[in-house]
Amino acid sequence: MTADVRRPATPMEQQIREHRSLVQRALALGGGWKFILGVVGLGTLIALAAGGFLVVGGYLDGRWYDIRDLGIPTSHLVYWMQAQGLSPAVPYLTTALLGGLGILSLVGGWLVIGSWVERRVIAKFQIRQGPNRVGLFGLLQPVADAVKLMQKEILIPLGADRLLFFLPPILIFLPAMLGWAPVPWAPRMSYVDMNVGVVYVIAISSLGVLAVFLAGWSSNNHYALLGAMRTVAMMVSYEIPISLSLLSVVLLTGSLQLSQIVAWQQQYHVWLIVVLPLAAFTFLFASTAEINRTPNDIGEAESEIVAGFHTEYSGMKAGLFLAVELGNAILVGAMMSTFFLGGYTLFGLELWIPGYLILATKIGAVYFVFVWLRATLPRFRLDQLMGFAWKFLIPLAIIQLLVIAVESMVIAQSGLPGIVTVGGSIAVNLVLTFVGVRAWASGIGYVSEAAASTPLLTNTVGGLRAAERIRVVS
Amino acid sequence: MESPGIILAFWIFSAITVAGCLMVLVSRNLLHALVFLVLAFLGMAGLFLTLSADFIAVAQILIYAGSIAVLMVFAIMLTPLAARDNGNSLYVLPALAAGLGIAGIIGFVAVNSPWAQLTGDALKQGDPDTTVSVIGDLLVGRYVLPFEVASILLFFGLLGAIVLVHERRGARESS
Numbered sequence: 001m002t003a004d005v006r007r008p009a010t011p012m013e014q015q016i017r018e019h020r021s022l023v024q025r026a027l028a029l030g031g032g033w034k035f036i037l038g039v040v041g042l043g044t045l046i047a048l049a050a051g052g053f054l055v056v057g058g059y060l061d062g063r064w065y066d067i068r069d070l071g072i073p074t075s076h077l078v079y080w081m082q083a084q085g086l087s088p089a090v091p092y093l094t095t096a097l098l099g100g101l102g103i104l105s106l107v108g109g110w111l112v113i114g115s116w117v118e119r120r121v122i123a124k125f126q127i128r129q130g131p132n133r134v135g136l137f138g139l140l141q142p143v144a145d146a147v148k149l150m151q152k153e154i155l156i157p158l159g160a161d162r163l164l165f166f167l168p169p170i171l172i173f174l175p176a177m178l179g180w181a182p183v184p185w186a187p188r189m190s191y192v193d194m195n196v197g198v199v200y201v202i203a204i205s206s207l208g209v210l211a212v213f214l215a216g217w218s219s220n221n222h223y224a225l226l227g228a229m230r231t232v233a234m235m236v237s238y239e240i241p242i243s244l245s246l247l248s249v250v251l252l253t254g255s256l257q258l259s260q261i262v263a264w265q266q267q268y269h270v271w272l273i274v275v276l277p278l279a280a281f282t283f284l285f286a287s288t289a290e291i292n293r294t295p296n297d298i299g300e301a302e303s304e305i306v307a308g309f310h311t312e313y314s315g316m317k318a319g320l321f322l323a324v325e326l327g328n329a330i331l332v333g334a335m336m337s338t339f340f341l342g343g344y345t346l347f348g349l350e351l352w353i354p355g356y357l358i359l360a361t362k363i364g365a366v367y368f369v370f371v372w373l374r375a376t377l378p379r380f381r382l383d384q385l386m387g388f389a390w391k392f393l394i395p396l397a398i399i400q401l402l403v404i405a406v407e408s409m410v411i412a413q414s415g416l417p418g419i420v421t422v423g424g425s426i427a428v429n430l431v432l433t434f435v436g437v438r439a440w441a442s443g444i445g446y447v448s449e450a451a452a453s454t455p456l457l458t459n460t461v462g463g464l465r466a467a468e469r470i471r472v473v474s
Numbered sequence: 475m476e477s478p479g480i481i482l483a484f485w486i487f488s489a490i491t492v493a494g495c496l497m498v499l500v501s502r503n504l505l506h507a508l509v510f511l512v513l514a515f516l517g518m519a520g521l522f523l524t525l526s527a528d529f530i531a532v533a534q535i536l537i538y539a540g541s542i543a544v545l546m547v548f549a550i551m552l553t554p555l556a557a558r559d560n561g562n563s564l565y566v567l568p569a570l571a572a573g574l575g576i577a578g579i580i581g582f583v584a585v586n587s588p589w590a591q592l593t594g595d596a597l598k599q600g601d602p603d604t605t606v607s608v609i610g611d612l613l614v615g616r617y618v619l620p621f622e623v624a625s626i627l628l629f630f631g632l633l634g635a636i637v638l639v640h641e642r643r644g645a646r647e648s649s
Contacts, residue, residue, distance in 0.1 A: 089479055164505060195604045199532045206540030210512060213547050217505060229551075236544060256606055 012127065055352055068354045071188030074098065099191040103180045107327045114326035115142045118371055125375035145319075152315035160312065161218040168215035169313065169320040175208045176327035183334045184259040186344050186355035197258040198246050201335060202239070205290060208328075209235045212309050215321070219312035227308030230298050230382055237389040238289040238296075244397035245279035245286070248404040249339050252276065252425075254412060262343035268418050269347060273340040275426050278400050278433040280340040282393050284369070287336070289385065291328035293370055295377040296385060333366035334359065341366070391444055396436055403432060484524050491517030504550050508543060515539040529605045 020028070029037070060066045064076035074095055081091040116131060116139060123130025131138035156165060182197035184190040194200060209232055216228020249272060250256055253264040265272055273280040289296035310321040337343060341362050344355030380388070407425040414421060494514030498507045515538040522531035613621050 088477070092479070161503070161505070164509065167509070194528060196529050196532045196606055199529065199536060203532050203536035203540055206536060206544075209540065209544050210509075210547070213544070214505070214509065217547075217551075232544060232547070 052352070068351075069186035069188050070102075070354075070356065071186060071190075075188065103177065103191060107177060107180070107330075110330055111323045111326055112142050112146075113139075114330070115145065115323070118326065118374075121368065121371045122375045125372070146316070149316045149319040154317060155312070155314045157220055157312050159220040161220070164214045164218035165312075168211045168218070169317045171211035171214070172208055172321065172324050173327070174211070175204045176324050176331055178204045179331045180334070182258045183338055183359075184262055184343060185359055186350075187259070189356065190259060193257065193259050195255075195257045198250055198256045198261075201258075202243055202246065205242075206239060208290075215313070216309035219309075221312050223306045224309050224311040227306075227311065231292065231309055234289050234296065234298050234382070234385060234389075237386055238286040241282045241286040241389055241393040241397055242290065244394065244401060245276070245282040246339065248276055248279045248397070248401050251401070251404050251408045252411070254408065258338055258343075262338060262345060265342045266345045268422050270422060270426070271340060271342045275422065275429060276340070276400070276404070277430060278396060278437070280336075282397055283339065284336060284366075286389070286393065287332040288370065288373065289389070291332055292325060293329065294374040295380055297379060298382050298385060329367055329370050330363050333363035333370070336366045337362035392440065396440060399436060400429070400432065403428065480524055483520065487517045487520035487524065489517075490514070491521065505547075508546055508550065511546075512539050512543050515543070527605055529609055 026037070054060050055068075060068065062072060064073050066072045078091040078095060081094070082088075119141070120130040120138070131141040134140040134144045156162065179201060181191045182194055182200055184193060212231045212235070213228050216224045216226075216231075219225070249261060252272070252275065253261045255261060255264070261272075285296075288294070289298075292298075307318075310318055313321060337359055343362075344350055344359045346353070346358045350358055404425075407421075407428065410416075411418070411421040411425065491514050494510045494512075494517055497510035498514065501507045501510060515534060519531045519534040519539070522528075522534060
């Protein structure tokens, strides 16, 4: 704020003015803290240098302590067990349990910390602080919430179907957990690298629909049933664009195996989001519908139908419905990263950095986009949402599918170098996406806003500048 | 089928499937029956997995447990008298006859199949590494005509659904 503000600073402006950057705060620390931080920083640098030396020297390659790919220690464990003369069931069960434990701890840990992350990030978007009271930086807030939810009484409404009322909170976690199975975290590190991975992902994600419907139906409540029907209609509609976009990925890479899709992107040194921009957008948008996140959270639109399909659930059961959204969000992030953002590869950097860290970073980035959308966009109306799927996404996805079919044949069989064929496909798809979206949108009557950059509502209603202008005029 | 894990899995999945099917028959609430039917579908997907038919297993989950179940949900919701209780059925005798007929056909085939020539080494010889590529090759190669006929049939089904629910502008104004 400059000096021409002719009014006392609002509390928010005071906070902004007094806010110090991280560097300023670090410089203001005492000498002891500076020393400790310096030692820690130096130690980190030395550790990194030592790690780099080990990696470059090839001292790690294939040893049992090669943690760049957790599949290597595991396979060494299996070899060791076989050398001990154990029956083949023992290493099989051990690795299965280890992998399952890994997935369980990943999703469980995220359920603990995710709600804190989401609330803090949204708070930053809305110039608030977010939860910062319980524990360091408010980190214990999710634990406090969970304890609160567990203390609440579990209510079962009169006339509810007891069996079907009990099942959905458990059923809805099935896709969120099982979907992690085919995700490749490193070249040899995935739980089940099945050769029908893409179909498996689609199949597993379609199981959530039933849980949502049963939750709404068994509650014996109009709002719950309404929310369930809306959600089911939306999820069923958006499964088609998801399948079509994944189908174009499969056509191009020529494999249903997730590790092969990543390997294709690694081979051509390109992310599929560049080659298939429309499919990537379709997948991202339709996924937000599939997992009930804003801007597509029609299912539990709080301001319209109370809380949607889980209106009648109380205590930790409602908490499970809220928590599964977080788990689904990072699962979709993993799928988005694997299909369109190169998976665990980062243009050769995966030889240096563990692939699972790269994938985790990409998942975090996609998750940030989800939170960004949630903080920015209003909710779509139900008819807008369904119309967007059926009239816009599906026809465009089908047109793109036909083009991709030709392109994939050219890439696979023309014998030209990849930079020509894949580069040509990128150019064709970019032009097709741009022209196709504009032409189709104007064809079915969408009007793009002429001067969308003018915040008409903000200028009319309020905002700091508007307040200043009013003050100057009066 | 030699390893004990496969045999254990076979018995577990068989138990799930059979129990699910029995509960479909026993339960008087249609939604309960639907849930048990989904359970039976999942058990059958597991049975396919024990036979190394991974694509069919996943397709079973996708089509039956995922889509057909939702279709049935909509059918139950939109049918009066079917929402809460299914005490009396009008089609007991035809259903019994059809069920017995299907059971008879399956039993006849099971008894008359030359199992000794179809299992064991003969099965291992024809066992491909991945079922997906084989199914794909057969679908667009040897069985391309049935495939196309099926797709045309589905397309007409889609068109018919659109025509049925299409609301003509004139009709709405007149009414």
